[in-house]
Structures are given as structure tokens and as C-alpha cells.
Amino acid sequence: MRLKFIPPMMPELVDRPPEGEDWCHEVKFDGFRTQAIKDDDGIRFYTRRGHDWTAKYRPLVDEAKAIEADSFIIEGETIVTNEAGLANFSALRSAITSRPQDLYFVAFDLLHLNGHDLRDMPLEDRREILHEMIPAGGRIQFSEALPGTGAAVYHLVDKAGLEGIVSKRKLSRYRSGPTMDWRKIKCxxxxxxxxxxxxxxxxxxxxxxxxxxxxxxxxxxxxxxxxxxxxxxxxxxxxxxxxxxxxxxxxxxxxxxxxxxxxxxxxxxxxxxxxxxxxxxxxxxx
Incomplete structure (x- = not known):
């Protein structure tokens, strides 16, 4: 069966992180939103708007072959890093064109696995499965949630010079389009x-x-x-x-x-x- 691209769930921009223990907080990576799909036709990579960029992301396609699953739809961010190891958006386009081997894919959500649609599963459960799937040490990496309150995580990310954070309700289902269940806070x-x-x-x-x-x-x-x-x-x-x-x-x-x-x-x-x-x-x- 050929799996179709799923329009992404989009966080709303807010001024400050949400409070409470119902949320997890991840680094907002400064790159291109990307969806990786594996099915009977092989592995494909799509942009946020559903354009097929498999040819542009060829080294990442090869890395994705190490993920042990018959089929999947994984959401993440394609980035390139600078000398300090931070995502460098201004260098991303030239890296895609001339240095695709320098690209990373930071995976943060799992929408489909081995014939099962996981979008009605709580986010924290989807991410737990995804974490187990991603091999260590490659250019496809898992986006770890950072421990602490939203305010504390934002403070650390701000001090580190990163773009911001994304806060997500742990029990949220995946729904395409804008949502307040995911919120982005920029630095x-x-x-x-x-x-x-x-x-x-x-x-x-x-x-x-x-x-x-x-x-x-x-x-x-x-x-x-x-x-x-x-x-x-x-x-x-x-x-x-x-x-x-x-x-x-x-x-x-x-x-x-x-x-x-x-x-x-x-x-x-x-x-x-x-x-x-x-x-x-x-x-x-x-």
C-alpha cells in the first residue's frame, strides 16, 4: 500500500510557555519541516507543503533504511549545523544544493507504523515508540524532550542561543493544521x-x-x-x-x-x- 503525505500539525506562536505538567517541551530546530514515508514503494521525503524532495535528501534516505519497520510516517525537521553544533538556517539551502551529506533529520513524531494509523494515540505514546525506532549515532536523530517546567526550559534554550521551544500537550492527538495543543515560543x-x-x-x-x-x-x-x-x-x-x-x-x-x-x-x-x-x-x- 502506498502511504499518502499527511498535512502537518502546526503549533501556534505564543509569547510564553504553558504551565503545568500536562506539557512536554522540545527545542525548536531552525530548519525545514519534513515528513519521511516508507512503504512498499520505498522511502520518500516531503516538505511541509507536500512537495517530494527525496532526490534533494538522498543521504537521509539512505540513513532511513536503518530504521527497522515495514512502513512508517515520521515527522521531523531537516537541519544543518554550524561549528558550535547549532542549527544554521541561513546555511540550509546551500547545504541541500551542494552538501546534502551534511544534513540531519531530527525526528519528533510518528504518525503511522507497520500498517497502523497512530494519530489517535496520545503524543507521549507515539514518541515513546519513535524513540525506540531511531538508531543511535546517525544523521537521523530523535528530538528529546527537555526536563523541567516550560519557563525553565525556555530560559536554558534562550541562554544557549537557540531559536526557541515547542511545547506540546502530552495527551494530544495528531490533527493536521493549526492547533493550540502545540505551541511555539521563539527566542x-x-x-x-x-x-x-x-x-x-x-x-x-x-x-x-x-x-x-x-x-x-x-x-x-x-x-x-x-x-x-x-x-x-x-x-x-x-x-x-x-x-x-x-x-x-x-x-x-x-x-x-x-x-x-x-x-x-x-x-x-x-x-x-x-x-x-x-x-x-x-x-x-x-
Missing amino acids: FTEKELDIIGVKREAGKPAMALMADKGRYVGGAFITMNREIRERLWDRVQGRTGAPPPKGLAKEKAEWLKPGLVGRVKFLKGEETLRHASLRDFREEET
Whole structure:
């Protein structure tokens, strides 16, 4: 029997971890959501939207052959790590293209096994079976739950520079689509960066373009209150007309002369800005 891709169960983004002993907490790995399927037709790997990426993940397909089961559907995250052993999202696409042997698949849920649909089984039972299935020491690994309260786990993950955590109800059944039975809590940091440009297009959120010590690092949505935003536009007006930085001439932006510094909140552990917002700004003292 050929097994079909199952649309994933998607955690809702919240500000803080849930409390109580009904939850387990895992590291939120910064990669591509992936579903591995084995049936009579062999082993296949799918993206979050159900695209077949078996050819791109060929080394992981070979690793999956070591999992002893006639058929399975395993959910996880495909990642690549940096020198510190942390997931590195910005390097993931190039690794898939040029270094697929460096990929890892971190498995966190089991939806089907040997002809049995396990989605009505409680999460903690599905994970217990999955843990026993994953061979040690390979590039397919089990996503361990971290001991402690949600707040304690989040604190440790935040200090380690990881992306965040996913908290899941231990008794939750697997249901495709968004759910509050799974919740993701992301780790952010704030830093002062130079505002080198702004993008203002009708119908789109305004964005500040940021640089760190002369290196362009990306855009941050301008989410400040109306008073601060109007003060920013006033300062921008007097600084437009700078030449575009090298490599950015095609960007539809107003480039600014030096002197504006913004406080930016963004996702931790990235070389460029992700999920970034401009919180405040100041003028450089001359």
C-alpha cells in the first residue's frame, strides 16, 4: 500500500510557555519541516507543503533504511549545523544544493507504523515508540524532550542561543493544521544597528534596512507607535540621497546618509535579520 503525505500539525506562536505538567517541551530546530514515508514503494521525503524532495535528501534516505519497520510516517525537521553544533538556517539551502551529506533529520513524531494509523494515540505514546525506532549515532536523530517546567526550559534554550521551544500537550492527538495543543515560543534579542535605508510601498508594511558595522544584515518592520514613526520619517527626509550600498542597487529603497541608529528586535542565532522589528531609533551624536 502506498502511504499518502499527511498535512502537518502546526503549533501556534505564543509569547510564553504553558504551565503545568500536562506539557512536554522540545527545542525548536531552525530548519525545514519534513515528513519521511516508507512503504512498499520505498522511502520518500516531503516538505511541509507536500512537495517530494527525496532526490534533494538522498543521504537521509539512505540513513532511513536503518530504521527497522515495514512502513512508517515520521515527522521531523531537516537541519544543518554550524561549528558550535547549532542549527544554521541561513546555511540550509546551500547545504541541500551542494552538501546534502551534511544534513540531519531530527525526528519528533510518528504518525503511522507497520500498517497502523497512530494519530489517535496520545503524543507521549507515539514518541515513546519513535524513540525506540531511531538508531543511535546517525544523521537521523530523535528530538528529546527537555526536563523541567516550560519557563525553565525556555530560559536554558534562550541562554544557549537557540531559536526557541515547542511545547506540546502530552495527551494530544495528531490533527493536521493549526492547533493550540502545540505551541511555539521563539527566542529574540535586541541590538542597535545602523539604519541605512527605508522601504515604503503602498499596501505593504514599512521597513527599515539595517547594517552592522558596515555590513548589510537585512530589513526590520517598522512597528513603533505613530509619534515615534512620524519623528523617524522627519529624520529620514533630511538624509535621503545616499548611493545604494554595493550589491543593493536593485532594491526599491530610499538610501540614507549615516547618522540614524535603530534598536532592532530579531530572532536569535542568525547572521541576517529574521522576524525583525524596529523598536526605537536615535540620532548618532556628532
